[in-house]
Amino acid sequence: MASAVGEKTAGTALKTKTGWDGKGAGTDAYGFSALPGGSRAPKGGFSNIGNRGLWWVGGVFDKDSAYYRRMGNNYNNIYEGNFGKGSGFSVRCVETGDGDTWNRCGGKEFDTEQYFCHKSKLVERCEICEDGEDGVVFNREIGIEYDPETQFCGDGDMGLGCDAKKIVYQKCGGKEYNTSEEFCHKKKIIKMCFDFNGPDGVIYNPDTQRCVVVDKETGRSEVVDK
Numbered sequence: 001m002a003s004a005v006g007e008k009t010a011g012t013a014l015k016t017k018t019g020w021d022g023k024g025a026g027t028d029a030y031g032f033s034a035l036p037g038g039s040r041a042p043k044g045g046f047s048n049i050g051n052r053g054l055w056w057v058g059g060v061f062d063k064d065s066a067y068y069r070r071m072g073n074n075y076n077n078i079y080e081g082n083f084g085k086g087s088g089f090s091v092r093c094v095e096t097g098d099g100d101t102w103n104r105c106g107g108k109e110f111d112t113e114q115y116f117c118h119k120s121k122l123v124e125r126c127e128i129c130e131d132g133e134d135g136v137v138f139n140r141e142i143g144i145e146y147d148p149e150t151q152f153c154g155d156g157d158m159g160l161g162c163d164a165k166k167i168v169y170q171k172c173g174g175k176e177y178n179t180s181e182e183f184c185h186k187k188k189i190i191k192m193c194f195d196f197n198g199p200d201g202v203i204y205n206p207d208t209q210r211c212v213v214v215d216k217e218t219g220r221s222e223v224v225d226k
Helices: 010-014
Strands: 052-060 065-072 081-084 102-105 108-111 115-118 123-124 129-131 138-140 149-156 166-172 182-185 187-192 207-214 220-225
Touching: 010 065, 052 108, 052 115, 102 166, 138 182
Parallel strands: 052 102
Antiparallel strands: 052 065, 065 081, 102 108, 115 123, 129 138, 149 166, 182 187, 207 220
16 A cells, blocks of 8 residues: 555555644545554554554564564654564454455565465465365365475365366475375374374384284284384
């Protein structure tokens, strides 16, 4: 919004006509009606009420701080920076003309229905395609978020009306693996120990345990201590 209005005079154009200390009022040319609500300190206590307006904006800078915008009664522009998440700033929700909600990640705007922010980097959501009740009408849900460091989004089973269902899979040390047969241990893919008398594989600690065959005729295996 600040870019569209004009960075150097955005503060004046977005501030209310009254309520600001001194000669700090604006023209409220776009109906944004920014008020000088000040801020709240992490341990309590308010400050700068009447002379500063501070708003959180979408996206995080790092694990401890997030992006914000600031307007003042003694300047016409809008300041942008990052600040500790423990502070209390105002929040303003803005809807774009097409009804989409936008956010910011690493200083960049993004559509929250298509992407999510992970450590200040944009990651495309994993879309899930579901069949409709009558088998003809199909619903596409908003994609889900996942951890791109330990998971990846890939094609799953083909679904009627869907190009391909997307499923979140696990990865280990940057490599894909089958979670029904393998597990991840210290960034290494380890094959589960299968007791063929049971349906599921067993996860164990390969540092202190091992999988051994105890009956060659039946193929039965079990986990034993090293």
